Amino acid sequence: MESTLTKGLEALADLLLKLPQEHNCQRLLDTAAQVISEWEDVALVRVWQLREGDICDRCHLAEECQKHVKCMHLVASGGRSMVNKSEVWNRLDGRFARFPIGVRKVGHVAQTGQSVTVNLKEDRTWVVDPKWAIDEGIKGINAQPLLFRGKVLGVLGIFIRREIDQNLARFQRMVADHLAMAIANAEAFEQIRELHGKLELENEYLRTEVEESRSFGEIVGRSEPVQQIVSKIELVAATGANVLVTGESGTGKELIAREIHRRSQRKDQPMIRVNCAGIPASLFESELFGHAKGAFTGALRDRPGRFEAAAGGTLFLDEVGEMPFDLQAKLLRVLQEGQYERVGEDRTRHVDVRIIAATNRNLKEEVQEKRFREDLYYRLNVFPIEAPALRERREDIPALLAHFVEHLVKRHGLKMPSVSKSQLQALARYDWPGNVRELQNQVERALITSRGKSLRFEVPTGESSVGGQVASPVSEDAVMNEDQMVELQRRNILNALKVTEGRVYGEDGAASVLGLKPSTLASRMKKLGIELRAKQRPWEE
Numbered sequence: 001m002e003s004t005l006t007k008g009l010e011a012l013a014d015l016l017l018k019l020p021q022e023h024n025c026q027r028l029l030d031t032a033a034q035v036i037s038e039w040e041d042v043a044l045v046r047v048w049q050l051r052e053g054d055i056c057d058r059c060h061l062a063e064e065c066q067k068h069v070k071c072m073h074l075v076a077s078g079g080r081s082m083v084n085k086s087e088v089w090n091r092l093d094g095r096f097a098r099f100p101i102g103v104r105k106v107g108h109v110a111q112t113g114q115s116v117t118v119n120l121k122e123d124r125t126w127v128v129d130p131k132w133a134i135d136e137g138i139k140g141i142n143a144q145p146l147l148f149r150g151k152v153l154g155v156l157g158i159f160i161r162r163e164i165d166q167n168l169a170r171f172q173r174m175v176a177d178h179l180a181m182a183i184a185n186a187e188a189f190e191q192i193r194e195l196h197g198k199l200e201l202e203n204e205y206l207r208t209e210v211e212e213s214r215s216f217g218e219i220v221g222r223s224e225p226v227q228q229i230v231s232k233i234e235l236v237a238a239t240g241a242n243v244l245v246t247g248e249s250g251t252g253k254e255l256i257a258r259e260i261h262r263r264s265q266r267k268d269q270p271m272i273r274v275n276c277a278g279i280p281a282s283l284f285e286s287e288l289f290g291h292a293k294g295a296f297t298g299a300l301r302d303r304p305g306r307f308e309a310a311a312g313g314t315l316f317l318d319e320v321g322e323m324p325f326d327l328q329a330k331l332l333r334v335l336q337e338g339q340y341e342r343v344g345e346d347r348t349r350h351v352d353v354r355i356i357a358a359t360n361r362n363l364k365e366e367v368q369e370k371r372f373r374e375d376l377y378y379r380l381n382v383f384p385i386e387a388p389a390l391r392e393r394r395e396d397i398p399a400l401l402a403h404f405v406e407h408l409v410k411r412h413g414l415k416m417p418s419v420s421k422s423q424l425q426a427l428a429r430y431d432w433p434g435n436v437r438e439l440q441n442q443v444e445r446a447l448i449t450s451r452g453k454s455l456r457f458e459v460p461t462g463e464s465s466v467g468g469q470v471a472s473p474v475s476e477d478a479v480m481n482e483d484q485m486v487e488l489q490r491r492n493i494l495n496a497l498k499v500t501e502g503r504v505y506g507e508d509g510a511a512s513v514l515g516l517k518p519s520t521l522a523s524r525m526k527k528l529g530i531e532l533r534a535k536q537r538p539w540e541e
């Protein structure tokens with residue numbers, strides 16, 4: 001008796017020393033199953049944990065399950081056959097991988113929080129396969145609830161090759177209590193780690209947010225296209241529907257996404273941005289879904305992905321048209337089922353995020369060219385919003401200019417500058433290929449160089465532009481060297497040829513547009529190496 005007790009205490013001490021060292025829940029469960037399975041007379045050890053139902057469509061106990069919401073998942077197993085010594089019982093995907101709550105002994109223990117001890121000599125009804133138990137010499141089964149603060153975290157089942165008396169049952173109760181505490185600790189550690197990772201990601205995002213957005217947090221403009229956008233935002237924000245924002249670069253697509261998030265019910269949760277164009281294809285999956293430690297070289301610790309960081313909030317997929325094709329299927333799965341796995345991990349995770357995607361590509365064309373999945377396109381394009389180019393809403397330029405000037409003057413502590421009418425006209429005429437971002441940059445540059453005097457912008461002032469076509473942005477007080485002057489002249493001639501479709505002579509020819517005699521233009525063209533041959537369009541070279 002004493003030696004059994006001593007052995008038992010030694011075994012328990014060994015387990016108790018090992019458990020606290022493991023902060024990873026799965027490794028802790030594996031260690032526990034492994035250590036206990038090596039104890040004298042133990043045939044099989046199994047741990048089930050309460051988790052969300054995941055394989056209900058193929059679970060053979062699905063019919064007995066009440067709600068199909070949560071069930072007991074087999075998460076660790078250890079033991080060895082006596083009949084076939086090479087047979088190790090550590091599979092987790094067999095017949096007993098899931099038990100609905102209240103069903104069979106595992107489900108019963110989970111439901112009641114009460115342990116069950118069965119000696120097979122007295123009762124064989126608890127064993128699904130009595131022959132297996134007899135062949136393996138199994139005489140007793142003990143199923144203990146893993147209780148922590150009154151909550152059942154799981155069930156510890158021990159199949160033993162000896163009858164279970166009161167002392168052994170009490171010993172197993174003790175083991176279960178320690179294991180439950182170790183699981184709760186490991187889960188708390190994992191949660192802290194995840195929160196820590198999530199915070200790091202959020203911080204990272206906020207830092208770039210502050211840098212990139214420079215706190216222009218409102219949509220400025222009263223033009224018809226802007227009013228349409230604002231009413232679309234108001235309409236869709238509260239619905240939680242996915243939104244696809246399209247438009248040229250710098251038109252304010254991110255601003256629209258932020259505004260939708262700010263007006264949605266998710267506003268107190270984070271909005272996380274993923275710049276799909278900025279992530280190397282090989283890192284994409286881990287960026288979005290996270291990875292387990294050791295999943296690939298350089299994966300030094302578990303790391304949550306952007307989906308996890310955005311949980312409960314909004315994920316802004318910027319430049320979504322750049323997403324690698326094979327990853328699009330994985331994104332589609334999360335959108336459809338709300339499920340994903342971290343790279344290098346089997347565990348399926350659930351997430352609830354709203355997706356706002358943006359692109360300056362024509363996604364329909366990308367679908368036709370088979371570069372973008374059609375099913376994903378329809379999932380993202382639930383509610384499309386198109387951000388108009390600045391040249392399509394020129395009437396907003398003065399308001400935008402005033403907004404940027406005011407903000408920057410405050411930020412840099414500058415004197416409020418004046419803007420001449422001719423400069424304003426130049427801004428209104430310019431085509432703004434870089435849209436609002438370009439205007440913002442122009443304002444910042446002009447404020448710095450004007451030093452409190454009237455603002456001067458680096459856009460064509462009108463004299464050097466041809467029929468509204470933009471030549472090269474020239475500052476009124478820029479100084480150019482000889483080569484630059486020659487190049488400017490060459491570009492100007494090419495622009496004139498472009499507008500006149502290559503005609504040099506006549507009333508609507510390039511010479512007339514440039515105010516030159518045709519012979520002068522012809523000799524300049526020769527000097528500058530501009531040749532007009534059939535079917536050649538030198539202005540496009």
Ligand SMILES: Nc1ncnc2c1ncn2[C@@H]1O[C@H](COP(=O)(O)OP(=O)(O)OP(=O)(O)O)[C@@H](O)[C@H]1O
Nearest residue numbers: 216218219220248249250251252253254255436437
């Ligand atoms: N209507 C607007 N009112 C005020 N600021 C604006 C407006 N539209 C754009 N901006 C500003 O212009 C800059 C560019 O906007 P944003 O980054 O949202 O463009 P984008 O379309 O997402 O660009 P990209 O396609 O290059 O990512 C930002 O600083 C933004 O605050």
